[in-house]
Amino acid sequence: MERAQLRLALEQAAPSGYALALQLLGSREDAADALQDAVVRAFGSDSYDPAQGTFKAWFLAVVRNRCLDLRRQRQRRPQVEFDETTFAAADADPETLLARDEQASLVATELAGLPAEQREILILREYLDLSYAEIARVLSVPAGTVMSRLHRARSALADRLRRRDDDRP
Amino acid sequence: MTDRSDCDEIDELLSGHIDGELTQGARQRVEIHVDGCARCAARLDELKAVRAGVGALPIAQLDRETWRKMMNDASARTTRGIGWLLLIGGGIAVLGFAIYEFLLAETDTPLLKWGLIAFYVGLGVLLLAVIRQRMLARKTDRYKDVEI
Numbered sequence: 001m002e003r004a005q006l007r008l009a010l011e012q013a014a015p016s017g018y019a020l021a022l023q024l025l026g027s028r029e030d031a032a033d034a035l036q037d038a039v040v041r042a043f044g045s046d047s048y049d050p051a052q053g054t055f056k057a058w059f060l061a062v063v064r065n066r067c068l069d070l071r072r073q074r075q076r077r078p079q080v081e082f083d084e085t086t087f088a089a090a091d092a093d094p095e096t097l098l099a100r101d102e103q104a105s106l107v108a109t110e111l112a113g114l115p116a117e118q119r120e121i122l123i124l125r126e127y128l129d130l131s132y133a134e135i136a137r138v139l140s141v142p143a144g145t146v147m148s149r150l151h152r153a154r155s156a157l158a159d160r161l162r163r164r165d166d167d168r169p
Numbered sequence: 170m171t172d173r174s175d176c177d178e179i180d181e182l183l184s185g186h187i188d189g190e191l192t193q194g195a196r197q198r199v200e201i202h203v204d205g206c207a208r209c210a211a212r213l214d215e216l217k218a219v220r221a222g223v224g225a226l227p228i229a230q231l232d233r234e235t236w237r238k239m240m241n242d243a244s245a246r247t248t249r250g251i252g253w254l255l256l257i258g259g260g261i262a263v264l265g266f267a268i269y270e271f272l273l274a275e276t277d278t279p280l281l282k283w284g285l286i287a288f289y290v291g292l293g294v295l296l297l298a299v300i301r302q303r304m305l306a307r308k309t310d311r312y313k314d315v316e317i
Contacts, residue, residue, distance in 0.1 A: 018231040032235060039243040044250060107222040126223035132190050151184035154219045
């Protein structure tokens with residue numbers, strides 16, 4: 001891949017890489033470190049092979065591996081961060097914003113309570129909109145296992161959200 | 170009325186159905202089942218709500234300035250890496266050749282020759298010891314990230 005092409009591809013894949021890293025590491029600083037390492041790797045290595053899938057999936061796999069290394073090194077429990085400013089920028093009336101805010105923090109809290117394996121597959125599919133083939137590439141698992149793993153993760157989150165709803169007065 | 174075991178079989182396919190990842194046959198099977206089963210229809214809605222909920226999460230974004238710095242730094246690090254590689258490679262080649270020539274050279278003063286060898290080996294050992302010490306200190310320096 002030529003350098004200009006690589007820069008463009010990285011520019012497009014970086015926000016997804018950051019979102020995944022943030023979910024896996026739980027801190028902006030660590031996520032930026034992981035992303036930086038992945039970018040250096042993308043510049044320095046030629047291991048991306050277009051025959052094996054999209055650049056985005058390859059890059060996310062690199063980011064994920066770096067995150068797992070960092071997590072092992074730092075042995076820190078992830079905590080999900082929220083950027084309040086993204087709500088403020090949303091185009092909606094205050095009441096809708098408040099309701100969305102509440103729902104989003106509920107989903108985020110319950111998502112954070114899931115095991116990392118379930119959390120990451122949900123982010124890859126629901127938030128980053130990757131296909132099953134791309135998810136299989138990022139997680140280095142056979143394509144056939146993606147649907148069942150994703151379904152377990154969705155069911156687990158649905159159970160948690162249902163329990164929270166039941167607990168409400 | 171639908172059979173409970175049908176529901177269990179269909180359940181996992183619901184995710185594939187939401188994501189449009191089923192074969193035509195499996196998709197039709199799910200659609201026919203869900204049309205006649207209120208429980209599975211509710212379950213499908215619940216899973217769709219999970220997808221929408223996670224998809225709408227306000228995850229913090231990477232700001233432009235950080236990204237710009239990251240790209241420049243990555244580019245500089247890669248260029249520096251190539252530079253160091255060439256420098257070290259060239260240095261090793263020249264040094265190797267010089268040592269080879271030095272060892273093979275005929276001399277009338279072998280004492281001076283072996284004295285010089287000992288001198289340079291000693292210098293090398295001292296240099297390595299200092300580098301090792303500096304690296305160990307760097308690892309344990311609590312203030313290394315403090316900017317002055």
